[in-house]
Amino acid sequence: MWTLVMYDLPTETKAERKAAARFRKDLLADGFSMFQFSMYVRHSASNENALVHKRRIKKALPEMGKVGILQITDKQFGQMQIFYGKKVQSLPNVPQQLELF
Numbered sequence: 804m805w806t807l808v809m810y811d812l813p814t815e816t817k818a819e820r821k822a823a824a825r826f827r828k829d830l831l832a833d834g835f836s837m838f839q840f841s842m843y844v845r846h847s848a849s850n851e852n853a854l855v856h857k858r859r860i861k862k863a864l865p866e867m868g869k870v871g872i873l874q875i876t877d878k879q880f881g882q883m884q885i886f887y888g889k890k891v892q893s894l895p896n897v898p899q900q901l902e903l904f
Contacts, residue, residue, distance in 0.1 A: 804846070804847045804848070804849060804850055804852070804853045804874060804875070804876060804877070805844055805845070805846055805847070805853075805874065805875050805876070805877065805879075805880045806835075806844065806845045806847060806853050806856055806857060806872065806873070806874050807838070807842065807843070807844050807871075807872070807873040807874075807875065808830060808835060808842070808843045808844075808845075808860060808870065808871070808872055808873075809841060809842045809870070809871040809873070810826065810841050810842075810868060810869060810870040810871070811841060811868055811869045812826065812841075812865055812867065812868035812869075812870075813867050813868055819867065822865040822866065822867070823865065823868070825863075825865070826863055826864070826865050826870075827843075829859075829860075829863040830843045830860070830863075831843075833845070833856055833859050833860070834856070835856075846877075850874070853874050857872055857874070860872055
């Protein structure tokens with residue numbers, strides 16, 4: 804399971820810039836990695852674990868701006884095509900998922 808966080812936060816004033824930086828630092832502290840500017844991703848072993856991180860994001864939301872949270876499966880993430888210009892880029896290493904029965 805992958806959690807994607809996409810956001811567009813205002814940065815006009817010093818207080819808004821500080822709030823945006825705090826939100827970004829909270830994402831990094833929770834194990835998210837920057838995928839693109841204003842888009843961070845994190846792998847979770849299960850849906851339950853992904854929900855824990857989703858709750859943490861909700862607690863860290865700034866007063867202003869837009870934040871979107873999307874959860875997708877490993878298979879869906881693996882089907883993503885990434886380009887730098889016309890050059891195809893490979894996906895980041897996906898952690899192996901451990902299943903216990």
